[in-house]
Amino acid sequence: MTETTTQGAGGTDLAAAYRWAPLTEADVPAWADLVNHLARVDGTEEFLGEEELQEELTFSGFTPATDSIAVWDGDVMVAYAKVGVPVTPDHEGSGRGYVEGGVREEHRRRGLGTRLMDLLEPRAAELVAERHPGRTAYLRAGGGLQGSSASAMLERRGYAVVRWFNLLERPLGDVPEVPEVEGVSFVVPQPEHEEPVRVAHNEAFRDHWGSGPSAPEPWHDHWTTRAARQDVSTLAVSEDGEVLAYVLCGEYQPRELYVNLVGTVPQARGRGIAAAALLTTIAAASRSGAYDTIQLDVDSDSITGATRLYERVGFGPKLSMMSMQRPLPL
Structure with a gap:
């Protein structure tokens, strides 16, 4: 994934201010730290260990070099996103793609989440078209808890709440x-x-x-x-x-x-x-x-x-x- 100069909130040059690169096995400790930070500050309790995240990089149908991005501030991973598209349609016959990720709390409201979606939504759409040509299709993402910043960003991008899941x-x-x-x-x-x-x-x-x-x-x-x-x-x-x-x-x-x-x-x-x-x-x-x-x-x-x-x-x-x-x- 090549870096692209883009302006974030307040005119920040996001490409210059941060390093953008695909997730790799060497990134797993920093990725786990970010994922568990997000689980704490967003209250989702979606905690994962390093071993589980390392396995995700090897899962069938997922290519980290094209299907993921990590954003770095020095040696700290401050944001990430990844996409996945099952090879089977849903039971209604629609193709489906999934987008996940998050931004470290102190780096929010700078446009990082929006830029990650700008980069990876098209990749998800491309995979859906390749794996499910001619089918109706959609992208799905977790919106977190009621009133989350993620849900507000997703709503601005055309997403709507379709279901609630109870833990x-x-x-x-x-x-x-x-x-x-x-x-x-x-x-x-x-x-x-x-x-x-x-x-x-x-x-x-x-x-x-x-x-x-x-x-x-x-x-x-x-x-x-x-x-x-x-x-x-x-x-x-x-x-x-x-x-x-x-x-x-x-x-x-x-x-x-x-x-x-x-x-x-x-x-x-x-x-x-x-x-x-x-x-x-x-x-x-x-x-x-x-x-x-x-x-x-x-x-x-x-x-x-x-x-x-x-x-x-x-x-x-x-x-x-x-x-x-x-x-x-x-």
């Missing part, structure tokens, strides 16, 4: 009773479950807003990530070995377990399987002594009644964040 949390320590479900076994995921769970996930999320089928390569990236905690994840399996439901967890901050994915295939809903799988994970995490809390995000408008399910097993609301979207072409 729910439950304390650990108690070992809840897990109800039996006739004909269903609850097991810890094994390597041989990777593909059956992907197939089940694609079926389970077919009616979930904004989602699309997971292709094998990105699914493998997430299944094998170092943050995954398979020992406290749970699969619900039928007598003939079919995956009916799943609870897949990771650990991104010490002693905090996060549920990355939870779902039930449509034909198995209404039997209490998801609740029993969640309670199995909660019990395993409590018995391990390794975690103080368990968290998950849920679509506030989920048609499956997921929020009620989570509340029944002890989760309560912690914060809400918006998802924002704009149509393509730019």
